[in-house]
Structure formats: C-alpha cells, structure tokens
Amino acid sequence: MNKENDIRKKYISVKGARLHNLKNIEVNIPHNKITVITGVSGSGKSTLAFDTIYAEGQRRFVESLSSYARQFLERMAKPEVDSVTGIPPAIAIEQKPTARNPRSTVGTTTEIYDYLRLLFGRIGKTYCKDCGQLVKRDSPSSVVEEVLKFNDDDIVYVTFPFSRQMEVTEEIEKFKESGFFRLLKKDTNEIISIDEIDVSEIEKNEYLILADRFKLQKDKETITRITDSIELAFRVGNGKIEIRNITKNENKKFSKEYECTNCDIPYFEPEPRLFAFNNPYGACPHCQGFGRTMGIDEDLVIPDKTRSIRKGAIHPFNTESNAKHLRALIKVATKNSIPVDEPISSLSKKQLEIVWDGAGDYIGINGFFKYLEDNSYKMHYRILMSRYRGYTKCRACDGSRIRTSARQVFINGKNIPELIELPLNQHLEFIKNLKLNSYETEMAGQIVRELNWRLSLLVEIGLE
Ligand SMILES: [Zn+2]
Ligand SMILES: [Zn+2]
Known part of the structure; x- marks a missing residue:
C-alpha cells in the first residue's frame, strides 16, 4: 500500500488551498477525531472549513446525483484548491441567527x-370565498338530479328570475309567448297572474317566473314531466333556475354559469393556466402576479416589535405633532382591552386590526397614512410618507400571486x-x-x- 493511499484512508488531505485569505495551505486532518481550527479573526478559518473542505464534499455529493436531482440544487463552483482527498460525505453546522423562514418548500x-x-x-373544486358553497356549472339534468333528492309528496315549484337584460315589459311578452303566465312573490311564495301586476312592482326584483309546480313522485311519467319543465325553464330563463321546495321551505338556485348561486359571484373555472402567476389569466390583478405591492411597509412603521405602544412602538406617532394619534390610540386601547405596556408583538390579530384600522376617535395607522396621502400636496407630508414606503405583501392575494378564483380551488x-x-x-x-x-x-x-x-x-x- 503506497503512502498516498494510506493518507487518503486516515486523513482529509488538502493541498494548495488558496481561496480568499488562504496562502497555499497544505493540511492533513485526521478522520474520526475532533479537529478544532483556531486563529485570529480574518485568518481564514471559515474559508478552510466551510468554503473549501465542506464545499468540495458537497460539490462531489451533488456531482454523484442523477442529472434530474441536480437541477434542484445550485451548481457549485470548485473551490480554489489543488487537491482534496479522503473527504467523507460532509455536513456543516453553521453558527447563524435563526432565519425567518428556515423551511424549504x-x-x-x-x-x-x-x-x-x-x-x-x-x-x-372551487368554493365560494364568501359563503363557502361549492361552485359548479349546472345543467337541466343536474337540476333534475337535485330535485329527485327531495322526498315523495314534497310540493316543488320550478321558477326562474327575470334576466333584467332587457325592459321588463319586453321580457314579460317573451315569457307569455313561451307560455308562462304566473309569477311567484319571492318572500311569501304567493302566486300571481302576470297581467294582474304593475310593471313597477316587478322592477323591484321581488318576483320570479313560475314555470311549473308539482307534488313530487318518482315514477317515470312524473320524472319526464319534471325534466321537460326544467329544460324549458332553463332555456327561457337564460340558464338560471330556482327550485323551491314549499313543503321543506327550502330554496335552491342553479346556474349554467360557473358562479356561486348564493352570492352571484362568478368564478374562473379551474384549468392549469388559472394557477400561473406569470400569465394574466391566473395572475392576481392587484399586484400583476408580483405578490407584493408598493405601499406602507409595516416593518418600517413598527420597526421594533418588542416595544410597547406607550413606549413608541409605532414609529410615525413619535413626533410631537403626531403624538395626538398615540394619545387617541391609548384611549381606545383601554376601552378595547389592548395592552399598551406589553410588547406590540403580543397583540392578537383582532387587537392589531384596531391599531391599524382605528376605532372611535382614533383614525388608525392606515387612516393616518390616508390623511398624509390626501394632503400630499404638502411637501413635509410627502417626505414623511416616503420614509415608510416599501414593497409589502399584496393584500389582495396575500402574497400568493394568483387571483381569487385560483385561490378558491381546493x-x-x-x-x-x-x-x-x-x-x-x-x-x-x-x-x-x-x-x-x-x-x-x-x-x-x-x-x-x-x-x-x-x-x-x-x-x-x-x-x-
Ligand atoms: Zn357564495
Ligand atoms: Zn396580489
């Protein structure tokens, strides 16, 4: 066994290390022993340990992986060294203040x-942002399916709303031509003849067109009839239909559009490009998919989260002319049991909302900046504002960069x-x-x- 091999088995052998301050260092570090590198500050201890030995070990590990795996890892440059031999798989533990988000995602x-x-x-699947209902597109057959879930003998009304896309009188004529002559009052389920009612009443949006009503049976004949009237109502009602189960006092709205029928909020249908933030179709329209917007930087407004409100946690309130806002805040804080002598970081989300949005006589941090904005023709307001401006997480998409329709898909x-x-x-x-x-x-x-x-x-x- 030659000497070279012997060293390789027992030592990490570094030759000609020249990175940063290292002056052509040659060193053998024994395996299976604890080795401490000491020296004055700036002598190159970390350069030798982390940037040369560890870096080379890491580089070789990465080189040994498949090309597929390598694409996820940063390409590492070869450290400036003539040779490193006998290097085992390396891990490095660095002394470092905890990073804000150390998790890899x-x-x-x-x-x-x-x-x-x-x-x-x-x-x-899309769920409505306001009411949580599943958003889907309905068809006559999906409506029939829902109706057949009711109990036998339930009294069921098939209705649809006015489209309001044309004059009411015009629409009434259209309905009559299609054979619909009865209206249903929304709040009382009262049935009224279409000719008996004043147009101005209908314009108040309190009526539905009654297309059919029946006592639910699930024999073939009844199902055919139900299907026919739902299909007709769907067509004449522009794809909107409301089924009222009078027995159960339950109303169900359906739409051929991809929208929440409770809240009338339309959504984009899920498809791969809806989730792309670098495409206008998917990008949050507020921040254009950037995830951040120019605004008031919360970290500049409250630079030290360990400070209490009374001790000046809110930086812009610390000047003589703005101290009145701090006094107003302390007043409402007492009423809302917000601790003013605790670190501001200990406040709950609800309490912070009051600090930012205001309450009672206190205009809130946001109100304060709105005031500056509204009076920004005054030079000193503009200067004051500019001290707190920065890129902040987009409030519309919460930094996710994609539009609401995309964020509501689960x-x-x-x-x-x-x-x-x-x-x-x-x-x-x-x-x-x-x-x-x-x-x-x-x-x-x-x-x-x-x-x-x-x-x-x-x-x-x-x-x-
Ligand atoms: Zn909804
Ligand atoms: Zn956004």
Whole structure:
C-alpha cells in the first residue's frame, strides 16, 4: 500500500488551498477525531472549513446525483484548491441567527408547481370565498338530479328570475309567448297572474317566473314531466333556475354559469393556466402576479416589535405633532382591552386590526397614512410618507400571486398557496394521503404519481 493511499484512508488531505485569505495551505486532518481550527479573526478559518473542505464534499455529493436531482440544487463552483482527498460525505453546522423562514418548500421549484397546476386544473373544486358553497356549472339534468333528492309528496315549484337584460315589459311578452303566465312573490311564495301586476312592482326584483309546480313522485311519467319543465325553464330563463321546495321551505338556485348561486359571484373555472402567476389569466390583478405591492411597509412603521405602544412602538406617532394619534390610540386601547405596556408583538390579530384600522376617535395607522396621502400636496407630508414606503405583501392575494378564483380551488381541503407553503415532507404526506374518487383517479392518477416520486426524491436528497 503506497503512502498516498494510506493518507487518503486516515486523513482529509488538502493541498494548495488558496481561496480568499488562504496562502497555499497544505493540511492533513485526521478522520474520526475532533479537529478544532483556531486563529485570529480574518485568518481564514471559515474559508478552510466551510468554503473549501465542506464545499468540495458537497460539490462531489451533488456531482454523484442523477442529472434530474441536480437541477434542484445550485451548481457549485470548485473551490480554489489543488487537491482534496479522503473527504467523507460532509455536513456543516453553521453558527447563524435563526432565519425567518428556515423551511424549504416547493415554492421555487417550477416543475413541481407545474404538476400542481395540472392537478388542480383537472380535479380542483372551487368554493365560494364568501359563503363557502361549492361552485359548479349546472345543467337541466343536474337540476333534475337535485330535485329527485327531495322526498315523495314534497310540493316543488320550478321558477326562474327575470334576466333584467332587457325592459321588463319586453321580457314579460317573451315569457307569455313561451307560455308562462304566473309569477311567484319571492318572500311569501304567493302566486300571481302576470297581467294582474304593475310593471313597477316587478322592477323591484321581488318576483320570479313560475314555470311549473308539482307534488313530487318518482315514477317515470312524473320524472319526464319534471325534466321537460326544467329544460324549458332553463332555456327561457337564460340558464338560471330556482327550485323551491314549499313543503321543506327550502330554496335552491342553479346556474349554467360557473358562479356561486348564493352570492352571484362568478368564478374562473379551474384549468392549469388559472394557477400561473406569470400569465394574466391566473395572475392576481392587484399586484400583476408580483405578490407584493408598493405601499406602507409595516416593518418600517413598527420597526421594533418588542416595544410597547406607550413606549413608541409605532414609529410615525413619535413626533410631537403626531403624538395626538398615540394619545387617541391609548384611549381606545383601554376601552378595547389592548395592552399598551406589553410588547406590540403580543397583540392578537383582532387587537392589531384596531391599531391599524382605528376605532372611535382614533383614525388608525392606515387612516393616518390616508390623511398624509390626501394632503400630499404638502411637501413635509410627502417626505414623511416616503420614509415608510416599501414593497409589502399584496393584500389582495396575500402574497400568493394568483387571483381569487385560483385561490378558491381546493383538493382535500387545501389550495395551492397553502400547499406550496408546507415543508416538503408534509407536502409529500399530503400527496400520498390524497383521497380521490374513481373519476378523479382516472383524471389525475398519473399526475399524483409524478408528484409523489418527485417530492419523495426531494425529501430523500435532503432538501426538506
Ligand atoms: Zn357564495
Ligand atoms: Zn396580489
């Protein structure tokens, strides 16, 4: 066995290290022993340990991975050194203040994001942002299906609303031509002949057109009749229909549009491009998919979160001319039991809302800046404002960069922004535990498998 090999087995052998301050260093560091590198500040201890030995170990590890795995890792330059031999797999523990968000997520790996876009575009479901109802597109057959879920003998009315896209008198004529002569008063379910009522009454939007009413039976004949009247109502009513179960006192609205029928809020239908923030179709219109907007930077307004309100946590209120806002805040704080002598970081979300939005005589931090904005013709207001301006998280999309319609799409209770914020191992768990029905499996099984092995790989190579 030659000497070179012997050294390789027992030592990490560094020759000709010249990075930064290192002056052509040659050193043998024994394996299986604790070695301490000491020296005066700036002598190159970290350069030797982290930037040369660890970096070279890391570089070789990365080189040994498949080209697929390598694309997720930064390319590492070869350190300036003639040779390093006998190097085992390296880990480095650095003394470092805790980073704000030390977790690694898939947020930045575009390939995973592309698969998520496919997954959510195919089988994601939209839930209304205001009422939480499932958003879907209805057809006559889906309405019939819902009606048949009622009990036998329930009294059911098939109605539809005025479109209000033309003059009411014109619309009334149209309905009569189609054979509809009865109106239903929305709040009382009272049936009135269309000719008995004044047009001005109808304009108040208190009436529906009654298309049919029946006692529900589930024999073939009744089902045919129900289907016929629902199809007709759907057509004449421009794809909007309201089924009223009089027995149960239950109303159900349906629409051929992709919208929440409770709130009349339209949504974009899920498709892969809806989740792309670099495409106007998916991007949050408020920040254009940037995730941040120019505004008042909260970290500049409250630079020290350990300070209490009374001790001046809110920076702009610390001048003599603005101290009145601080006094007003302290007054409303007492009323709303907001602690003014505790660090401001201890305030609850609700309490912070009052601090920002104001209450009673206190205009709030936002009100204060609005005042400056409204009076920005005054030079000193503009200067004051500019001290607190910066890029802040977009309030419309909460920094997720995608529009509301995209953020309201969920699979198994999670939307894309929540998913990409998860640490990789939890993200993988979520994908592994997805519960899909047979239709969803058919639509997206392959995508789930692709995501599964890619995420597994990322977790395996230790990016989690
Ligand atoms: Zn809704
Ligand atoms: Zn936005």
